[in-house]
Structures are given as C-alpha cells and as structure tokens.
Amino acid sequence: MARVQAGDTSAFDQLIERYKGRLYATIYHMTSNHEDAADLLQETLIRAFRAMPRFRRDARFSTWAHRIAVNVTINHLRQNKKRFSMSLDQMEMDPNELDSIRELLSEQALRPGDDREEQIASLQKILNEAIQSLSENHRAVVVMHSVQGMTHGQIAEILGIPEGTVKTRLFHAHRLLRKKLARHLKDF
Amino acid sequence: MENDETLQRLLALKRCEKPLPGSLDNVVGDFHRRLRYEQFRREQHSPAVLWSRFMDALLAEPISFLRHATAGAAVAAGMVLGLGTLAIPLANHQGQFAAPAVAQSNLRIDLEPSDDAALRAIAPADALSIEALADPDFGRQFAQPLVPQPQAAPVSFDEANIIF
Structure with a gap:
C-alpha cells in the first residue's frame, strides 16, 4: 500500500487484479449495462489512483474503492436518467439454477x-x-x-x-x- | 416473511450474471492507457508547457515569429491611435454641435419625466383622455415659447436638457 501511495503504478496493478471483479459487479448490477460498467470501472480506478495519497489506512482498501465506485455510478445514473439501456442476452447462469427460477x-x-x-x-x-x-x-x-x-x-x-x-x-x-x-x- | 425470502432468493440469482467473456481481461492495460492519456491532456494545458511552446516558437523561427509579433503590435497601435484621434475633436467641440438646433427652436421640448406631472397639473382632466392622447397635436397648446436671450451663450446638449 505504501508503494501505491508513493505513485507506483505496478503495485496498483495488483490491487486492480484483486478487486476488479467485485467492483465491476457492483457497478454492473447498478447500471444493468456492461459497456457502462466497463467505462465506470475505469473511471473508478483512475479516481482511486489519483486519490491514493489521501487514502488513510484505517479503512480497508476494498471499502474505500467501493465507495468511489458507488459514487461514480450514482453520479452517472443521475446524469443519464433519460438514457437507459440494459444489456440483455449476456447472462451466464448455472443450469442448476434454472429450477430455482422456475420455482420462483x-x-x-x-x-x-x-x-x-x-x-x-x-x-x-x-x-x-x-x-x-x-x-x-x-x-x-x-x-x-x-x-x-x-x-x-x-x-x-x-x-x-x-x-x-x-x-x-x-x-x-x-x-x-x-x-x-x-x-x-x-x-x- | 416468506415473501421477503422469495425476493432475497430471486435477487441473489443476479449473482450468476457474469461479465462479457474477456471484458475484464485487459482492465490493467486500459487503465494505463487512460492514465497516460489523462496525464498527456493535463500537461498540454499547463502554464509550463504553454510557456515552453512560446519559447520554442521564438527560438526555432525568430524571423517569422518577430514578423508576426511586429504586425500584431502595429495593428494594435493603429487601433489605439485611431480611437484617440476620433475622441479628441468630440471632446473639444461638444457645444458647437448642439447650438444651432436648439437656438432656432421656438418650442421647449422637455422629455424629463417630472414634467409629466406638471402637465397634468395645468391640463384639465378631460384633456388627458385616451382620445386626447391619441391626437398627434396633443400638448402643443401647453408648450411654452422659448424667448431668445439677446446675447445668450450657445446652449450645450446638457443645458438644453435633452436626454438621449
């Protein structure tokens, strides 16, 4: 974390690899659009990297990064209220879940x-x-x-x-x- | 309670939604590309870069640069001198433009709003009806002739009380 705060981008790469999935999922479930989610994930990472010198280590990095992701996504949703498009036919689901779906x-x-x-x-x-x-x-x-x-x-x-x-x-x-x-x- | 559990189970199924295949493979590469682009864009507008560009232009092609700078300065100086030349006669001869028109008039045309009240005071109430106001000659009977002074000094725009 100290290396990242000193501006070491390769150390930040490791954090990206570790948290990109969860951050992407949060953003995707809020937007329901894969293209927007990918773009907002990048914006989140850029903002997080720029804000790293101000990151206090009393909080967990994942919590802090999620806060940035949620704020970035909420801002995006507020600015694009009229423009909403969902990504369909992009769901990959475990076949065993299908019975649960039928049940529900x-x-x-x-x-x-x-x-x-x-x-x-x-x-x-x-x-x-x-x-x-x-x-x-x-x-x-x-x-x-x-x-x-x-x-x-x-x-x-x-x-x-x-x-x-x-x-x-x-x-x-x-x-x-x-x-x-x-x-x-x-x-x- | 059961309803809430059903809803929770249904929402939990959304966890099975996966990103598009390969969409998270190059997140790091895209991040670095975007970071470089943002840094480049930021640097392009920094004062140091703008000053450096100015100096580069001066040092790389001094003749061309000086030619353009001289032309620009000449245009600016010409505009300043031109405006100054026009402004001086206006300031010196301000009264002469006003004197003839005002001195030859025998009607006092006063556009001060305060005189509207004075006009109402001397005019009968029916004279200010809508019909009377529509008459193009309305008010002419109330105009007072201007008695010219034998040796009156030329009247300036200000003294004639004409408001533009």
Missing part, C-alpha cells in the same frame, strides 16, 4: 414452451427492470446487500451513512421491489 417465477413470466435461453433472458429483464426502477440510493443498497451479500455494517461504511439508514433504505427498496415483481412472482 409465475406462469405469466415463464411459459412452458420457452427454452432455457429465453427463460433466462426473461428473468434478467424482469429483475433488472425492477431494480432500475428504484432510486439510485435504494438501488445501491439492494445491490450491495441482496445481490452481493454485503452486511449492513459494510454498506454503511461504504456509503458513509448510519446502519439504521441502510436498514430503512433496504426495507423501502424491498417493499417497492415486491410491488414491482408481484405480477411475475409466485407467493406475492
């Missing part, structure tokens, strides 16, 4: 004749549309908690807000998602 989705969402690819695309579309309908702040919390499995404490640290606020946002976001997905899901 209603007949409205999955028709018996549809093949696997169509069912996956359908699921992706339904989920992403529902997530994209949330506000940027609600979306960030849902993605980090429900999709990426972070704890309330980690999210609070990344967003710089109290844990109680994280829980409140999550509660409201889930309520909105249930409402949005009610038509497509069983048991709602």
Whole structure:
C-alpha cells in the first residue's frame, strides 16, 4: 500500500487484479449495462489512483474503492436518467439454477414452451427492470446487500451513512421491489 | 416473511450474471492507457508547457515569429491611435454641435419625466383622455415659447436638457 501511495503504478496493478471483479459487479448490477460498467470501472480506478495519497489506512482498501465506485455510478445514473439501456442476452447462469427460477417465477413470466435461453433472458429483464426502477440510493443498497451479500455494517461504511439508514433504505427498496415483481412472482 | 425470502432468493440469482467473456481481461492495460492519456491532456494545458511552446516558437523561427509579433503590435497601435484621434475633436467641440438646433427652436421640448406631472397639473382632466392622447397635436397648446436671450451663450446638449 505504501508503494501505491508513493505513485507506483505496478503495485496498483495488483490491487486492480484483486478487486476488479467485485467492483465491476457492483457497478454492473447498478447500471444493468456492461459497456457502462466497463467505462465506470475505469473511471473508478483512475479516481482511486489519483486519490491514493489521501487514502488513510484505517479503512480497508476494498471499502474505500467501493465507495468511489458507488459514487461514480450514482453520479452517472443521475446524469443519464433519460438514457437507459440494459444489456440483455449476456447472462451466464448455472443450469442448476434454472429450477430455482422456475420455482420462483409465475406462469405469466415463464411459459412452458420457452427454452432455457429465453427463460433466462426473461428473468434478467424482469429483475433488472425492477431494480432500475428504484432510486439510485435504494438501488445501491439492494445491490450491495441482496445481490452481493454485503452486511449492513459494510454498506454503511461504504456509503458513509448510519446502519439504521441502510436498514430503512433496504426495507423501502424491498417493499417497492415486491410491488414491482408481484405480477411475475409466485407467493406475492 | 416468506415473501421477503422469495425476493432475497430471486435477487441473489443476479449473482450468476457474469461479465462479457474477456471484458475484464485487459482492465490493467486500459487503465494505463487512460492514465497516460489523462496525464498527456493535463500537461498540454499547463502554464509550463504553454510557456515552453512560446519559447520554442521564438527560438526555432525568430524571423517569422518577430514578423508576426511586429504586425500584431502595429495593428494594435493603429487601433489605439485611431480611437484617440476620433475622441479628441468630440471632446473639444461638444457645444458647437448642439447650438444651432436648439437656438432656432421656438418650442421647449422637455422629455424629463417630472414634467409629466406638471402637465397634468395645468391640463384639465378631460384633456388627458385616451382620445386626447391619441391626437398627434396633443400638448402643443401647453408648450411654452422659448424667448431668445439677446446675447445668450450657445446652449450645450446638457443645458438644453435633452436626454438621449
């Protein structure tokens, strides 16, 4: 970390290799667009590298980098509210998960004749549309908690807000998602 | 509760979404390319680079540079002198332009807003009706003739109280 803070780019490369996947996933799940995610990941890395001299080592690098990524993504989403396009047919899913999908989705969402690819695309579309309908702040919390499995404490640290606020946002976001997905899901 | 679990399971399925094949292979290379580009762009606009370019131009082609600099200075000096030449006569002969027109007039045309109130004071109320105001000769009867002074000094624009 000291080498990175001294401006050693090769040391920063190692950090990139280590965290690029998780950072990309966070950004992608918030934007639902692979091209935007790749571009925003680069912007995140550039900003992180420039801000490295100001990085205090009392926080974890991953938390700090996630904070930059989430802020960069939220700014991007706010600036491009009217321009929204999802990346479809780019989902790679474990075949074993397909039964789970069938179990969760209603007949409205999955028709018996549809093949696997169509069912996956359908699921992706339904989920992403529902997530994209949330506000940027609600979306960030849902993605980090429900999709990426972070704890309330980690999210609070990344967003710089109290844990109680994280829980409140999550509660409201889930309520909105249930409402949005009610038509497509069983048991709602 | 069950609903919430179902939602959580569904959202967790999004973890299975993967980036496009190969899209994360060259993140480091792209980062370095972008970093170099940003540094280059930043350097191009720094004062040191701009000064260096100026000095390069001066040292590489001094004759051409001096020729352009001299031409630019001559144009600038010409504009300053031209403006100065026009400004001096205007300042010296300001009164002479105003005197004839004002001295020959027998009507006092006063555009001061304060006189509007004075006009209303001397005019009957019905004289200020809309019809009266539409009359192009309206107000002529209230105009006071200007009595020329036998040896009056030429009246300047300021003294004539004409507002432009």
